[in-house]
Amino acid sequence: MTEEILLLIGERIRARRQEKNITLEQLANKAGVTKGLISQIENNRTVPSLPVLLSIVHSLDEDMRGFFEGLQAKMTDLKYYVIRKDELKEVNREPVKGFSYKRIFSRAVNSSAFDMELLEIKPGAARRQMVTTEAYELKYLVQGEIEYQVDKEKFTMKAGDSLAFDGRHPHRIKNVGKVTALLLVIYLF
Structure with missing residues (x-):
């Protein structure tokens, strides 16, 4: 798993949580972590440990393959980037x-x-x-x-x-x- 994927994990967790109308508190309770930790992960302020990530993905009723699907496609190996x-x-x-x-x-x-x-x-x-x-x-x-x-x-x-x-x-x-x-x-x- 590259660092770029780690940066995208928080965005994916937030998107899936919001798609399913799950609050931060509900996800935290189901995953056995704090609401603050979920918020920090979603905001790329911290990277979850593997056990925490597995627990969050499971608590979102996602399988690992489905959760990570498409993240690799968001990364490229260009020599330069122009962002308009x-x-x-x-x-x-x-x-x-x-x-x-x-x-x-x-x-x-x-x-x-x-x-x-x-x-x-x-x-x-x-x-x-x-x-x-x-x-x-x-x-x-x-x-x-x-x-x-x-x-x-x-x-x-x-x-x-x-x-x-x-x-x-x-x-x-x-x-x-x-x-x-x-x-x-x-x-x-």
């Missing part, structure tokens, strides 16, 4: 009002994987809960003004500022400006 603005795919990470993620690129590179997205944050929008990821995070603020908190440190970023940190540290973000903030986000797994 109108080809960006909306990613449903967490239900935070005023946040809109758009995936730019997701690919395995030399046994590592990365995910690149644009995050639009409406004025006043904020993540209330601290979150963590199983990735090193790189951020570049394209426009706007945001407040970022990593652990207990809070700081303001303005357009052109960058940020890099280990996503295992709790963090959150808030748009403190008067315009929609646009943040380029890269996760290195």
Whole structure:
């Protein structure tokens, strides 16, 4: 299983869960895991262990072959990629009002994987809960003004500022400006 497939697993779990009208809590209870873990997997914030993945797939009443069918076809070995603005795919990470993620690129590179997205944050929008990821995070603020908190440190970023940190540290973000903030986000797994 390549890292690219691992990045697609969360999307597939969410899609199958939503197709079957199963809530996060219902799936978590049936699979014997926490609702938070299911959310982290669906949002590519963590990769499930094989036993957890098997339990989730079984809890979705899917067989392994059917679950993974078509994932390999989503991957290619091109030498370069051009991603047009109108080809960006909306990613449903967490239900935070005023946040809109758009995936730019997701690919395995030399046994590592990365995910690149644009995050639009409406004025006043904020993540209330601290979150963590199983990735090193790189951020570049394209426009706007945001407040970022990593652990207990809070700081303001303005357009052109960058940020890099280990996503295992709790963090959150808030748009403190008067315009929609646009943040380029890269996760290195």
